Amino acid sequence: METRDIAEYVRALCASEALGSFVAHHRLIPGASARTAATLRPWPAALAELLAARGIGELYSHQAKACDLIRAGRNVAVATPTASGKSLVYLLPVLEQFLRDPESRAVFLFPLKALAQDQLRVIHEFLAPLPASARPTAAIFDGDTSAHFRRKIRENPPNILLTNPEMLHLALLPHHENWSVFFAGLTHVVVDEMHTYRGVMGSHMAHVFRRLARVCGRYGARPVFVFCSATIGNPGELARDLTGLDVPAITESGAPTGTRHFIFLNPPGSASTAAVHLLRAALHRELRTIVYTQSRKMTELIAMWLSEKAGKDGVNASRVSAYRSGFLPEERREIEARMTSGELLAVISTSALELGIDIGGLDLCVLAGYPGSVMSTWQRGGRVGRSGRESAVALLAGEDALDQYFMRNPADFFDRPPESAVINPANxxxxxxxxxxxxxxxxxxxxxxxxxxxxxxxxxxxxxxxxxxxxxxxxxxxxxxxxxxxxxVNLRGAGGRFRIEAAGQTLGEIDEHRAYRETHPGAVYLHRGRTFEIENLDIPGRTVTAQARNVDYYTKARGNKSTEILEITGQAAAHGARVFRGRLRVTECITGYERRRVRGGTLLGIVPLDLPPLTFETDGFWFAIPRDVQEEMDRRLFHFMGAIHAMEHALIGILPLLVLTDRNDLGGISTPLHEQVGRAAVFVYDGIPGGMGLTRMAFARADEALSRTLAVIASCPCETGCPSCVHSPKCGSGNRPIDKAAARYLLELLTSRDPEPGPVPAAPKQAAAPSVTQSEPLMARDDVPHPASVRIRVGQPAAPTPSVPSAPAAAASPTVSGQDAATPRRYGVLDVETRRSAEEVGGWGNARRMGVSVAVLYDSGLDDFLSYRQEELPEMAKALSVLDLVVGFNIKRFDYQVLGGVCDFPFRGLPTLDLLEKVHERLGYRLSLDGLASATLAAKKTASGLQALAWWKEGRLDLIEEYCRKDVALTRDLYLFGREHRFLLFTNKAAKTVRLPISW
CATH class of the missing domain: 1.10.10 (Arc Repressor Mutant, subunit A)
Structure with a gap:
């Protein structure tokens, strides 16, 4: 038996009776020799010795060029293939800086914890020849670091801190005062695997990096940014968008490469079944292999199938392991170590091993399904063939549109440049x-x-x-x-989050947009191989309740969508259609769900749902279908709705060829008549609130998108449509209606015409103010001073008073919505002091029993203060009835309750402005009258509620009246100040005087 002969393995595969006829393409990519270069300045002797100890005389050309830029204080983005030595690019300049200044600091950011562990090992190995006293310190600070070591690291930060985006966001930046030594000495920020910072996460990270720059500036630091990336189409642009800085890119690699076989296989069954066949044959030859799957479930299933076949053909199941993000950290470390040592022959992984974790030299990479982008395909394939070894990559097609597209057009894959990463910090x-x-x-x-x-x-x-x-x-x-x-803030998501619970334990979280579709009542939810049925979706509480249950079916949401054009930001011609981009408001209604049997997908039934609509704003682009094209299709009796629906699905399926994304990041709507467009339209939009910038980039290549959509439909051998062309796995209407032939004819008409002449379709009507559906964070009430919002009063019981005339009909409380807004012609300001305390009447809920000692009303029509005893309240009611507005401070929750207990008058029907209520609406917590008056008016209360209670017992109504009049005056002046200036002032917990915006 030949061992580790990859060429023999490829020959056997191509000649195989079972799979040989399904090899769609085999390409041999020749290797290349190393290209080296010297840096412009020699390295210090200590570094030169370290390089010599590793057998490195000169750096690869891209390493030398990048190091020269970094040493000159320039930012840089290095985008070269896997295993091209990017670690030395940043490690050497950081070590040189340490030799110059032992107080210097650097932070290395990795998107995965495993990458930080791997890099710490590399650092220790590289520095081993140096005396311990001459080595910079390095430590990992992440979620697995114990509280004890976190404190030690914070108190004495290492020269090199290895961490991840979440820790930078949650632990370092908000507590920067505790990291002042670290930030003051920060000279380098290394961002590894930059290409992962795209879409939602990249949009978040653009703000995290800007916040980092603000904090560094606070401590006088201006670190150099070093970005390392897989090969992408726009490394410099992405780095610039992430930081707002000028970042030159280095994309030509000088590292050597071995000969590589690339096989495209279109198996008759599933890609996972074919992967098992290929893996068994590789294990028989002792080829070190990595298999990438598209899901966690498939990773476990392939490992299980191999275990079931253990012993056959010499397969040793103990030398194969699954690997995915759900494993415990120690489990992942053990698998990585066994793979590196050669104890494991094969690992089956999700994208968790796509990034640069070192698991030794591999011979074969099997991709069970197209990874979704050219970049990811090369990145995963780059895990094999290190150190110039001959290697092979086998791409096994699934039924997805892109998989089948490349099986039919393999040359397009190799000729195609890597996609460009897109972010949208303006979301x-x-x-x-x-x-x-x-x-x-x-x-x-x-x-x-x-x-x-x-x-x-x-x-x-x-x-x-x-x-x-x-x-x-x-x-x-x-x-x-x-x-x-x-x-x-969840750096890897946008919008709100829902917590999923079962039997009192948290299973995980899901974003708001997916919650409606995947965790509605009755949905089947999978978690770590177990099935759960969703019992309740609590939208206000943002909680999903599930029950463990074994079922033989899965669920799929059904619904409908509509879109409103809020703004047109661009338009162009795309063959024979006009294409537009702009801001959209999408409304999605989940109307029910399908139950389908797990085996075979048989429809068991459709269950209706009554969920509120999900509305959000996003970016999108849309094709306006010319009227004469629609009329031509009608004349030929094509199903027009089926045509545009199929076009929408195929278009979304092919867009990942043009933009670095997954089809699940996009949504679409097709309509035979859109009111604002005035004709049929096909919309494609970013599938998260606020947008990610994906469709903005796709819009620029709209004509190519149409051509490629036609090519996908025309080249698919199916008759009526399938997942490889016009069916969508997430269609809310069950892929109905779909007409593949009509879609092909429609696209042939559009791509064979010149753009329609004449006026542009109508611009959108004036839309309502934008509103993005998202969660509003709760106010952290322990972060503000304890409110003193209700005064304490003590008094005597009072006899009921006679009835008085009814109040006027309830009116809406006046509000100010601009400087020209109408203000009340005559207003009053009211305050009430009581005879009895809350303690005496059994709590604040019994305020009706407190009685009234003195009530004071300021009447703007009279410009005077009017005082009333309890027996005079009917007169006060008459005075209140003629006012356009009654103003008070906590008047609705307290004063009106007290008055209602001693006076038969509907006080709550008065047009009322409660200043404390407005404060609470704005801040989420309450402020005291004294605090607002002190900050806004430089005036203070003259007494307190406790003092007023003591005066009542002493019979000093004159003092109570004087105190109450002062409170009314303060309330009046706050009302007038806010009406004029549109804000009040208060002192926050940090002792800063700040504005409180108001509108009354």
Whole structure:
């Protein structure tokens, strides 16, 4: 038996009776020799000796070029293939900096914990020849680090801190005062696997890096950014978008490569079954193999099937292991170590091993399904053939459109450049949350770079209106209303999160958008090989309740969608159609779900659902179908709705060829008549609230998108449509109606014509103010001073008073919505002091029994203060009845309750403005009258509720009246100040005087 002969394995596969005829393409990619270069300046002797100890005389050309830039204080993005030595690119300049300045610090960011573990091992091995006293310190700071070691690291930070985005966001930036030594000495920020920072996560990270720059600036540091990436189409642009800095890119690798076989296999059955056959044959030859699957479930299933066949053909199941993110850290470390040592021959993994974890030299990579992008395919294939070894990559096609496209067009794969990564930091759902985080770390100041973008300034103003940011009294500095808003930000998602619970334990989380489709009542939810049935979706409580249950069916949501065009931001010609891009409001209604048998997919029934609609704003682009094209199809009796529906599905399926994304990141709507467009339209939109920028990039290649969509449909051998062309796995209407032939004819008409002449389709009607469906974070009430919002009163029981005339019909409380808004012609300000305390009447809920000692009303029509005893309240009721507005402080929750117990008058029917109620609506917590008056008016209360109770017992109504009049005057002046200036002032917990925006 030949061992580790990859060429023999490939020959046997191509000649195999079972699979040989299904080999769609075999390409031999020749290897290349190393290209080396010297750096412009020699390395210090200590570093030169370290390199020599590893047998390195000169660096590869891309390493030398990158090191020269970093040593000159320039940012850089290095995008070269896997195993091209990117670690040395940043490690050498960081070590050189340490030799110059032992107080210097560097942070290495990795998207996965395993990468940090792997890199720490590399650092220790590289530094081993140095004396211990001459080595920089290095430590990992992540979720697996114990509390004891976290404290030690924080108190004495290492020279090299290895961490991940979440720890930077949650632990370092919000607590930067505790990391002042680290930030003050920070010289290098290394961002490994930059290509993973795309879409939602990349949009979050763009703000995290800007927040990092703000904190570094606070301590006088300006670190160099070093980005390392797999080969992508736009490394420099992505790095610039992530940081806002100028970042030159290095993309030509000087590393050597071995000969590589690339096989495209279109198996007759499933890709996973074929993967098992290929893996068994590889194990028989002792080829070191990695198999990538598209799901955690498939990873476990392949490992299980191999175990069942253990012993046959010499297969040793103990030398094969599954590997995925759900494993415990120690389990993953053990698998990595066994793979590196050669004890394991094969590992079956999800994308968890796509990144640069070193698991030794591999011979064969099997891809059970197209990974979704050219970049990921090369990245995963790059795990094999290190050190110049001959290797092979086998791509096994599934039934997905892109899988089948490349089986029919293999040359397109090899000729195609890697996709470009897209982020959208302007996503309002993301930007708003990071602005709040930034303000809690350091106050935002007018004119600072983070607020330079008009969109960010607009987001700041929205947060001020929501009470989440508080301006200082001059309106030039903004503070966060909460001390630690960071926990509400999920760097790998957008919008709100729902917690999934079963038997009192948390199973996990799901984002709001997916919750409606995947965790509705009755849905079957899979978690770690177990099935659960969803019992309740608590939308206000953001909780999903599940029950463990064994069922032989799965569920699929059904629904319908509509879209409103909010803004058109671009338009162009795409063959014979006009294409537009802009802002959309999408409304999705989940109307029910299908139950389908696990084996065979037989439809068992459709269960109706009554869920509220999910509405969100996002970016999108759309094709306006010319009327004469629709008329031509009608004349030929084609099913037009089936045509545009099929076009929509095929278009979404093929867009990952043009944009680095997954089809699940996109949504679509097709309609035979859209009111705003005035004709049929096919919409494609970013599938998360706020948008990711995917469709913005796709819009620029709309004509190519149409051509490729036609090619996919025309080249698919099916007759009526299938998942390889026009069927979508997530279609809310069950892929009905779908007409493949009609879609092909429609696309042939569109791609064979010139753009239609004449006017552009109508612009959108004036839309309502934008609103993105997302969770509003709860206010952290322990982050603000304890409110003193209700005064304590003590008094005597009172006899009932005679009835008085009815109040006028209830009117809406006046509000101010602009400087020209109408204000009440005659208003009054009311305050009531009581005879008895809450303790005496059995609690605040019994305020009706407290009685009235004195009530004071300021009447703006008379410009005078009017005082009333309890027996005079009917007169006060008459005075209140003629007012356009009654103003008070806690008047609805307290004063009206007290008055209602002693006076038969419907006080709650009066047009009322409760200042405390407005404060609470804005901030989520209450402030005292004294605190507001002190900060806003530089005036204080003259006494307290306790003092007024003592005066009542002494019979000093004159003192109570004087005190009450002063409180009324303070309330009146606060009302007038707010009406004129649109804000009040108060002192927050950090002892800063800040603005409270108001509208009355």
């Amino acid at each position: 309002p759902a993301i930007a708003a949350r990071h602005l709040e985080c930034a303000a809690s770390e350091l106050p935002l100041r007018s004119g600072e770079p983070y607020l330079a973008d008009p969109d960010m300034a607009a987001q700041r103003d929205r947060l001020v209106q929501k009470g989440l940011l508080l301006a200082d009294e001059h309106g030039t500095t903004w503070y966060a209303a909460r001390k630690r808003p960071h926990r509400d």
